[in-house]
Amino acid sequence: MLEADVSKKLKSFDLDVRFEVEGGCLGILGASGCGKSMTLKAVAGLVKPDQGQIRRDGQVLFDSARKIDVPPRKRQVGYLFQNYALFPNMTVAENIEAGLLKGRPGREARKERMRELVRQFRLEGLENQYPARISGGQQQRTALARIFASDARCILLDEPFSAMDSYLREEMQMELARMIREFDGCMVLVSHDRDEIYRLCSHTMIMEKGRNVVCGQTKELFDQPRKVAAARLTGCKNISSIQKTGDFQVYAKDWKVLLHTEIKVPDAATHVGIRAHDILPAAAGENVPNRIRVLPVEQVSSPFEWTLIFQNREDPGAGIWMKSDRSQNQIPGEVTVDPSKILLLE
Amino acid sequence: MDLSPVWISAKTASVSIVITFFLGTAAAFFIFRMRHERLKILWDAILTLPLVLPPTVAGFFLLYIFGVRRPVGAFFLEYFGVKIAFSWGATVLAAVAISFPLMYRSARGAFEQVDRDLLDAGRTLGMSEWQIFRKILMPGAIQGLLSGGILAFARGLGEFGATAMIAGNIAGQTRTLPLAVYSDVSAGNMESAGRYVLILVLISFIVVTGMGYATYVFQRFSRKENR
Numbered sequence: 001m002l003e004a005d006v007s008k009k010l011k012s013f014d015l016d017v018r019f020e021v022e023g024g025c026l027g028i029l030g031a032s033g034c035g036k037s038m039t040l041k042a043v044a045g046l047v048k049p050d051q052g053q054i055r056r057d058g059q060v061l062f063d064s065a066r067k068i069d070v071p072p073r074k075r076q077v078g079y080l081f082q083n084y085a086l087f088p089n090m091t092v093a094e095n096i097e098a099g100l101l102k103g104r105p106g107r108e109a110r111k112e113r114m115r116e117l118v119r120q121f122r123l124e125g126l127e128n129q130y131p132a133r134i135s136g137g138q139q140q141r142t143a144l145a146r147i148f149a150s151d152a153r154c155i156l157l158d159e160p161f162s163a164m165d166s167y168l169r170e171e172m173q174m175e176l177a178r179m180i181r182e183f184d185g186c187m188v189l190v191s192h193d194r195d196e197i198y199r200l201c202s203h204t205m206i207m208e209k210g211r212n213v214v215c216g217q218t219k220e221l222f223d224q225p226r227k228v229a230a231a232r233l234t235g236c237k238n239i240s241s242i243q244k245t246g247d248f249q250v251y252a253k254d255w256k257v258l259l260h261t262e263i264k265v266p267d268a269a270t271h272v273g274i275r276a277h278d279i280l281p282a283a284a285g286e287n288v289p290n291r292i293r294v295l296p297v298e299q300v301s302s303p304f305e306w307t308l309i310f311q312n313r314e315d316p317g318a319g320i321w322m323k324s325d326r327s328q329n330q331i332p333g334e335v336t337v338d339p340s341k342i343l344l345l346e
Numbered sequence: 347m348d349l350s351p352v353w354i355s356a357k358t359a360s361v362s363i364v365i366t367f368f369l370g371t372a373a374a375f376f377i378f379r380m381r382h383e384r385l386k387i388l389w390d391a392i393l394t395l396p397l398v399l400p401p402t403v404a405g406f407f408l409l410y411i412f413g414v415r416r417p418v419g420a421f422f423l424e425y426f427g428v429k430i431a432f433s434w435g436a437t438v439l440a441a442v443a444i445s446f447p448l449m450y451r452s453a454r455g456a457f458e459q460v461d462r463d464l465l466d467a468g469r470t471l472g473m474s475e476w477q478i479f480r481k482i483l484m485p486g487a488i489q490g491l492l493s494g495g496i497l498a499f500a501r502g503l504g505e506f507g508a509t510a511m512i513a514g515n516i517a518g519q520t521r522t523l524p525l526a527v528y529s530d531v532s533a534g535n536m537e538s539a540g541r542y543v544l545i546l547v548l549i550s551f552i553v554v555t556g557m558g559y560a561t562y563v564f565q566r567f568s569r570k571e572n573r
Binding site for chain 1: 461463464466467468469470471472473474477481482485486
């Protein structure tokens with residue numbers, strides 16, 4: 001259990017976030033430089049917030065009002081750095097033992113625990129290798145073993161896959177997912193990659209310019225992002241400002257398109273979003289709602305995906321993105337959007 | 347040929363490098379850990395000053411502090427019976443004062459190029475600040491510390507101006523190699539001066555080549571590790 005409510009003045013914006021993690025993994029999704037890493041560093045005690053409280057399992061780690069600031073080495077909060085920060089002058093075994101120095105256990109007890117962790121993290125045979133000579137996956141396992149060695153009750157993961165190629169990344173995400181299931185403390189994963197968050201985190205918090213925009217269950221949040229920033233960060237390509245024209249009808253000002261919605265349009269809604277994959281070709285004559293005649297602007301093919309940018313042919317406005325798998329690569333005459341797929345945003 | 351300048355220089359350079367190495371490293375660590383940015387700049391300037399000032403100015407300050415009639419010098423003379431100015435100790439004092447900034451700056455650069463995440467990782471893993479210093483910071487900075495030490499050694503060996511000011515040029519006592527060269531040239535003994543010059547050039551050459559070679563070996567070693 002981790003509870004944080006911190007604020008700190010930064011150069012370009014003010015950090016002001018609060019969140020709670022019951023168990024499992026909380027994902028913090030945000031663009032680069034939105035204060036995600038700073039938030040983690042505050043929890044770990046590497047950066048001192050100006051104000052607020054941080055508590056782990058009921059223990060106060062930081063409280064500005066009561067002038068409590070537990071040093072990082074006593075917080076039992078593990079931190080997985082972006083590049084793992086393995087000590088280059090130490091072998092894998094020594095790196096793991098570095099997490100066992102606290103409380104001065106005997107040399108034998110330390111070796112014993114180290115061997116246990118080496119087995120648990122499948123690092124057998126690499127004990128005497130230096131970090132620079134082992135693979136990225138092995139480095140990640142060493143870094144995690146080292147955090148487990150330090151008896152962390154809570155693990156913070158700072159963009160752990162950002163420096164990897166896509167093949168390795170998926171493999172390591174799988175491995176991390178397995179480890180998250182086994183770990184009984186709580187975790188916080190920070191990333192700018194929505195796929196990563198979706199795969200690994202039960203709950204997600206979306207951050208923009210130092211503030212949390214929305215917070216909720218990951219699946220729910222991706223289905224119904226509610227906020228413009230959330231929609232954008234969860235990968236919604238098409239966002240337009242709107243004018244409400246009826247209880248179930250809005251006019252998307254940017255695209256110059258009239259859209260019908262399934263749910264009643266709330267007064268607070270200022271934007272709509274449509275995911276690029278939710279735009280489907282409409283067969284001629286078929287009676288479907290939200291038909292748009294296509295004026296193609298550009299199309300791009302990638303190995304498994306086909307992207308079309310088009311405008312409304314009747315009244316050309318801003319470009320709308322449509323994505324589908326590669327089997328569909330004919331520019332359709334008309335497209336349709338299911339009313340339930342229209343995201344109403346504030 | 348009078349060999350006493352060779353021994354005096356050898357003694358002075360080796361004693362002063364030990365002092366300079368520890369003082370410079372400690373000062374660099376102190377500044378490295380300092381949080382207050384402006385104070386840091388101020389301290390950095392003060393500690394670097396002896397490098398950019400003419401050695402005679404540094405010597406002037408040393409005389410001003412350690413001269414027999416100055417407070418510190420008088421204190422040493424009175425309570426310990428030690429005369430600092432114009433004794434062999436003063437050659438060490440001058441060499442330390444002049445070579446210190448080189449050591450300090452190299453050490454600070456070496457500390458600063460150590461990845462901060464490594465230090466933070468040590469903290470979150472429960473290591474004490476002393477363990478972090480010993481096991482992470484020092485090993486990460488050792489190459490820079492060593493090359494700084496070698497530079498400081500060479501500088502201490504060649505020290506002339508401040509030594510002349512505070513230690514004088516007493517044959518057999520404070521006459522180091524650079525001073526011997528000067529004395530011989532002013533007395534017209536070009537041949538004898540040439541021999542001292544040769545010794546100085548030789549030692550400096552060996553030291554600097556040694557440094558280059560050490561860097562080369564280090565790099566090859568770490569490249570092996572990185573592959």
